[in-house]
Amino acid sequence: xxxxxxxxxxxxxxxxxxxxxxxxxxxxxxxxxxxxxxxxxxxxxxxxxxxxxxxxxxxxxxxxxxxxxxxxxxxxxxxxxxxxxxxxxxxxxxxxxxxxxxxxxxxxxxxxxxxxxxxxxxxxxxxxxxxxxxxxxxxxxxxxxxxxxxxxxxxxxxxxxxxxxxxxxxxxxxxxxxxxxxxxxxxxxxxxxxxxxxxxxxxxxxxxxxxxxxxxxxxxxxxxxxxxxxxxxxxxxxxxxxxxxxxxxxxxxxxxxxxxxxxxxxxxxxxxxxxxxxx
Amino acid sequence: xxxxxxxxxxxxxxxxxxxxxxxxxxxxxxxxxxxxxxxxxxxxxxxxxxxxxxxxxxxxxxxxxxxxxxxxxxxxxxxxxxxxxxxxxxxxxxxxxxxxxxxxxxxxxxxxxxxxxxxxxxxxxxxxxxxxxxxxxxxxxxxxxxxxxxxxxxxxxxxxxxxxxxxxxxxxxxxxxxxxxxxxxxxxxxxxxxxxxxxxxxxxxxxxxxxxxxxxxxxxxxxxxxxxxxxxxxxxxxxxxxxxxxxxxxxxxxxxxxxxxxxxxxxxxxxxxxxxx
Ligand SMILES: Nc1ncnc2c1ncn2[C@@H]1O[C@H](COP(=O)(O)OP(=O)(O)O)[C@@H](O)[C@H]1O
Ligand SMILES: [Mg+2]
Numbered sequence: 001x002x003x004x005x006x007x008x009x010x011x012x013x014x015x016x017x018x019x020x021x022x023x024x025x026x027x028x029x030x031x032x033x034x035x036x037x038x039x040x041x042x043x044x045x046x047x048x049x050x051x052x053x054x055x056x057x058x059x060x061x062x063x064x065x066x067x068x069x070x071x072x073x074x075x076x077x078x079x080x081x082x083x084x085x086x087x088x089x090x091x092x093x094x095x096x097x098x099x100x101x102x103x104x105x106x107x108x109x110x111x112x113x114x115x116x117x118x119x120x121x122x123x124x125x126x127x128x129x130x131x132x133x134x135x136x137x138x139x140x141x142x143x144x145x146x147x148x149x150x151x152x153x154x155x156x157x158x159x160x161x162x163x164x165x166x167x168x169x170x171x172x173x174x175x176x177x178x179x180x181x182x183x184x185x186x187x188x189x190x191x192x193x194x195x196x197x198x199x200x201x202x203x204x205x206x207x208x209x210x211x212x213x214x215x216x217x218x219x220x221x222x223x224x225x226x227x228x229x230x231x232x233x234x235x236x237x238x239x240x241x242x243x244x245x246x247x248x249x250x251x252x253x254x255x256x257x258x259x260x261x262x263x264x265x266x267x268x269x270x271x272x273x274x275x276x277x278x279x
Numbered sequence: 280x281x282x283x284x285x286x287x288x289x290x291x292x293x294x295x296x297x298x299x300x301x302x303x304x305x306x307x308x309x310x311x312x313x314x315x316x317x318x319x320x321x322x323x324x325x326x327x328x329x330x331x332x333x334x335x336x337x338x339x340x341x342x343x344x345x346x347x348x349x350x351x352x353x354x355x356x357x358x359x360x361x362x363x364x365x366x367x368x369x370x371x372x373x374x375x376x377x378x379x380x381x382x383x384x385x386x387x388x389x390x391x392x393x394x395x396x397x398x399x400x401x402x403x404x405x406x407x408x409x410x411x412x413x414x415x416x417x418x419x420x421x422x423x424x425x426x427x428x429x430x431x432x433x434x435x436x437x438x439x440x441x442x443x444x445x446x447x448x449x450x451x452x453x454x455x456x457x458x459x460x461x462x463x464x465x466x467x468x469x470x471x472x473x474x475x476x477x478x479x480x481x482x483x484x485x486x487x488x489x490x491x492x493x494x495x496x497x498x499x500x501x502x503x504x505x506x507x508x509x510x511x512x513x514x515x516x517x518x519x520x521x522x523x524x525x526x527x528x529x530x531x532x533x534x535x536x537x538x539x540x541x542x543x544x545x546x547x548x549x550x551x552x553x554x555x556x
Contacts (some may be wrong), residue, residue: 058386061390062389062390063386063389063390083392086390086391086392087392089390091386091387091390093383093386093387094383095382095383096383097382097383097384097386097387098382098384099307099311099384100382101311101314101315102307102310102311102314106307106310110303110306110307111387111391113299113303114300114303114304114388114391114393115391115392116296116299116392116393142314158387
């Protein structure tokens with residue numbers, strides 16, 4: 001996947017320059033954010049809790065305004081053409097935004113209709129997505145009886161109703177067991193292979209490392225480092241753990257039950273041995 | 280996939296999309312109700328309790344105070360409870376809007392190529408249809424108690440129209456209250472405020488039995504106009520039409536809800552746009 005990052009001279013699918021945002025009582029949250037995401041790549045916004053990741057993604061998805069700077073998504077200016085942005089993006093927020101009382105299928109059909117698909121097309125699309133996200137057996141059960149992983153998969157399915165050019169995923173695997181998380185990763189890889197640009201936020205190194213072509217490390221509302229996983233590792237001559245600790249002053253979170261202990265730079269890598277694109 | 284994604288109706292007008300989106304949102308709320316009919320209980324609890332309390336426990340006493348038989352008091356009471364049912368529907372509206380904000384559903388809808396106004400309009404349409412079900416239940420209960428309408432079909436439909444107008448007004452008040460609320464629990468606070476507001480009106484106790492300092496405000500309560508007007512339309516006893524409000528009840532029963540909606544609807548639409556800040 002890393003090879004795709006070399007298609008450098010195409011126009012970025014997501015670009016922002018000097019993005020600033022502050023809240024009345026909280027103060028500065030985005031402190032001049034610069035970001036460029038190459039089309040068709042999976043780009044990770046990696047940072048500790050409170051770094052401003054959610055704010056950045058919500059601004060790019062036109063859900064929130066910003067104070068100054070410039071932002072462009074899929075060729076549309078976020079400030080002056082939010083409708084253009086909305087027509088080209090998919091968004092899955094930090095919490096599964098589905099109706100708990102409706103069934104999975106009813107949720108998908110409803111959101112497909114709101115995407116302006118015809119009734120028949122909406123039903124077909126719902127069936128297609130239920131199959132793709134392995135939710136067929138639970139399709140006609142109310143979402144409140146779903147497990148966390150199933151909910152997340154449904155949320156992802158909803159955000160993929162339109163084959164969006166750019167997909168924003170806010171902490172897509174937070175709260176998932178390893179099996180569900182792998183399914184979500186697989187789905188994200190498939191999407192990227194199909195040409196969708198994915199910008200995801202994460203607090204997990206393993207996720208950034210295994211899933212992303214490029215990583216922007218974010219802290220206190222700005223990008224403190226940027227590169228492929230291999231480049232970031234090469235820069236500190238150690239692991240991403242070290243890079244993260246170095247850049248943010250905080251240890252990264254471990255993916256539940258699947259990462260080796262922290263502070264084990266090169267030897268006992270365990271599950272992360274298959275790291276791609278070693279420098 | 281690409282074929283599906285590009286297949287949408289050929290350029291309908293913006294209003295046609297607004298209407299279609301509104302209906303999709305409204306249907307969602309109605310489907311919810313089929314899954315969870317118990318969500319109606321919150322609205323029906325107080326009117327049904329009032330049927331029991333005022334219809335039976337205090338019915339004869341209140342009838343005596345009005346110098347009419349208890350049965351006639353119950354005829355007087357039921358239109359008041361119909362209006363109360365419309366008013367208490369506001370709880371469902373506010374909780375629904377607040378939960379959609381907390382759960383992120385509103386955000387998701389805002390990130391779709393649909394107008395956010397349809398999200399609110401859909402809620403309001405669902406409220407009206409839900410109110411029809413609630414009204415049917417309270418009416419059935421009233422009929423069991425001996426309540427009936429004595430007017431013609433046109434008068435009956437006109438009464439339904441006035442009650443629908445009232446529900447529309449409360450729907451937009453509820454939406455406006457739900458929008459800034461941080462969760463369904465906070466929304467519940469407003470609900471307790473509603474109780475005195477709904478009682479200090481010509482709903483269950485005739486205003487001429489209230490102390491004079493209370494009967495003035497009670498008759499100007501928007502609920503009172505609808506109650507008096509529907510009592511007249513149903514051919515139920517309405518008490519003497521001595522106040523200005525009682526004399527102009529039908530006109531006020533149209534004007535009040537329209538005025539409330541005209542204030543609350545634009546405020547709610549402005550607020551949903553402001554959420555982005
Ligand atoms: N609506 C808001 N009002 C005030 N402060 C906010 C708001 N949203 C987020 N914040 C603050 O902005 C900071 C960054 O939040 P967020 O973007 O959610 O970070 P992250 O997603 O990286 O954890 C946090 O300190 C948070 O408390
Ligand atoms: Mg966040």
